[in-house]
Amino acid sequence: MNFIEIIGFVAAFLTTAAFLPQVYKTWKTKDVSALSLPMLLMFFTGVFIWLVYGFYKESPSMIMANAITLVSAFFLIYFKIKYTKNI
Amino acid sequence: MNFIEIIGFVAAFLTTAAFLPQVYKTWKTKDVSALSLPMLLMFFTGVFIWLVYGFYKESPSMIMANAITLVSAFFLIYFKIKYTKNI
Numbered sequence: 237m238n239f240i241e242i243i244g245f246v247a248a249f250l251t252t253a254a255f256l257p258q259v260y261k262t263w264k265t266k267d268v269s270a271l272s273l274p275m276l277l278m279f280f281t282g283v284f285i286w287l288v289y290g291f292y293k294e295s296p297s298m299i300m301a302n303a304i305t306l307v308s309a310f311f312l313i314y315f316k317i318k319y320t321k322n323i
Numbered sequence: 324m325n326f327i328e329i330i331g332f333v334a335a336f337l338t339t340a341a342f343l344p345q346v347y348k349t350w351k352t353k354d355v356s357a358l359s360l361p362m363l364l365m366f367f368t369g370v371f372i373w374l375v376y377g378f379y380k381e382s383p384s385m386i387m388a389n390a391i392t393l394v395s396a397f398f399l400i401y402f403k404i405k406y407t408k409n410i
Contacts, residue, residue, distance in 0.1 A: 240379045247376055250369025254362045270357060275341045282337025289334055292327045293380060 237296075244297025252304045259308045268316045276316060280309040324383075331384025339391045346395050355403045363403060367396040 237245075262268060283306045290298030349355060370393045377385030 240376065243372060243379065244376045247369050247372035250365050250372065254366035254369060257359065257362055272344065275344055278337050279341035282334050282341060285330060285334035285337065289327065289331045289384070292330065293382065295380065297376070 241295075241297055244295060245300070248297045248301035248304075252301055252308070255305055255308050259311050262312060262315050266315070266319045268319045271312060271316050273313070273316050273320075276309060276313045280306065280313060283309055328382075328384055331382060332387070335384045335388035335391075339388055339395070342392060342395050346398050349399060349402050353402070353406045355406045358399060358403050360400070360403050360407075363396060363400045367393065367400060370396055 262271070283302050287299060287302040287306060290302055349358070370389050374386060374389040374393060377389055
């Protein structure tokens with residue numbers, strides 16, 4: 237693995253790790269009032285396109301980071317829909 | 324501009340645009356209780372390293388997206404410190 241990809245993986249670790257507590261908090265508290273569905277969908281779509289971009293660029297760190305963030309964003313959308321209906 | 328960079332700019336627009344309402348909301352409500360300073364600092368550092376990675380990869384879309392997000396993250400850190408002190 238080259239130097240640039242090591243930098244990429246450090247960045248990937250930091251940005252994905254910073255996002256996970258939000259998913260955990262939403263899961264535990266079921267409080268989705270602060271989350272906006274259109275924004276989540278926009279973010280999810282954007283991350284998906286970054287993932288495609290990562291494949292084109294043949295960037296392992298971008299692919300990993302965006303794949304994990306895509307799953308996180310998916311869970312937030314799922315929680316938003318699920319817990320909004322229950323109110 | 325090639326096809327891959329167009330994809331990158333679409334992704335950049337979506338992910339940065341999804342982040343801006345959070346900054347606006349925090350600015351207006353001054354409610355920083357949901358924001359975690361260690362997480363914000365981790366995210367800020369990660370985005371900064373992605374920016375460096377974008378320069379190495381010579382990716383205009385990554386440079387733009389991470390530069391804007393870096394500014395957004397900076398404002399959230401500033402608000403968090405400023406409005407936490409006032410309580």
